[in-house]
Amino acid sequence: MTISPNTGGAPSAAQHSLRVVLVDDHGIFRAGLRAELGPELDVVGEAANVDEAIRVIQELVPDVVLLDVHLPGGRGGGGAEVAKQCAGLSTRFLALSVSDAAEDVVAVIRAGARGYLTKSANGADITAAAFRVAAGDAVFSPRLAGFVLDAFGTTASTEQDDNLDLLSAREMEVMRLIARGYTYKETAKELFISIKTVETHVSAVLRKLQLSNRYELARWASDRRIV
Structure with missing residues (x-):
């Protein structure tokens, strides 16, 4: 963010x-x-x-x-x-x-x-x-x-932690950068991929972790100290 x-x-x-x-x-x-x-x-x-x-x-x-x-x-x-x-x-x-x-x-x-x-x-x-x-x-x-x-934060759950195992290595990389506040453009540059690919990975991460948006993702990753 x-x-x-x-x-x-x-x-x-x-x-x-x-x-x-x-x-x-x-x-x-x-x-x-x-x-x-x-x-x-x-x-x-x-x-x-x-x-x-x-x-x-x-x-x-x-x-x-x-x-x-x-x-x-x-x-x-x-x-x-x-x-x-x-x-x-x-x-x-x-x-x-x-x-x-x-x-x-x-x-x-x-x-x-x-x-x-x-x-x-x-x-x-x-x-x-x-x-x-x-x-x-x-x-x-x-x-x-x-x-x-605060408004979009989520509480930690075992189900979400289990879903973390569903992420690919690239999705993990994208997730960490987005959670740290990188923009899509900055993430694409850092990982040498296109902005469209970043958007695709973010959508997949949100779906697999059962989160609704980047705000929840940032809070979720921060709570688990994985950023």
């Missing part, structure tokens, strides 16, 4: 850009954020409430949505409701909020967001985090990562 958005910058605009939608109920904040983001992010749409956000995202299917947690409209679910309603799309969600409350962090992550930054983050950090989220990584402001680990 990537704890800080500062560990690696975004690609230059000459390499490629991300299509981004900004979702926040404050127009002044959206304007300021848009001005601060790197040129690598192509802001293709904006929304100020839940209903508008769902419509715009489903219509544009951006690469990443910078999503406020507390939004008016909809059924009162805020940013988490937006993420849930758009879960079937290829779009990734990066929560961006003034709130650092555990319940807000956990709610939007459970809804499908890949990361959570507080609005104290600068434009360069948010730009880099957007690229990491688009690549499948999980990005959190440093002090928020503990909330996610």
Whole structure:
């Protein structure tokens, strides 16, 4: 899991850009954020409430949505409701909020967001985090990562320990690196394999260990001191 958005910058605009939608109920904040983001992010749409956000995202299917947690409209679910309603799309969600409350962090992550930054983050950090989220990584402001680990942690079980024997040598290597916080790209580089192969191995590891996501995997490996 990537704890800080500062560990690696975004690609230059000459390499490629991300299509981004900004979702926040404050127009002044959206304007300021848009001005601060790197040129690598192509802001293709904006929304100020839940209903508008769902419509715009489903219509544009951006690469990443910078999503406020507390939004008016909809059924009162805020940013988490937006993420849930758009879960079937290829779009990734990066929560961006003034709130650092555990319940807000956990709610939007459970809804499908890949990361959570507080609005104290600068434009360069948010730009880099957007690229990491688009690549499948999980990005959190440093002090928020503990909330996610606690919420998605699992208790040790004999059944899971037995399932560890089902992992191949390569799956063990991938599992250890991912649990240490390596991104898919970093893992691929370390093991001289493709990112797609890393994704395949991670899916196999989660299935065999009966875990749901990388957060649970990190906690599971840490509990057993095998990272």
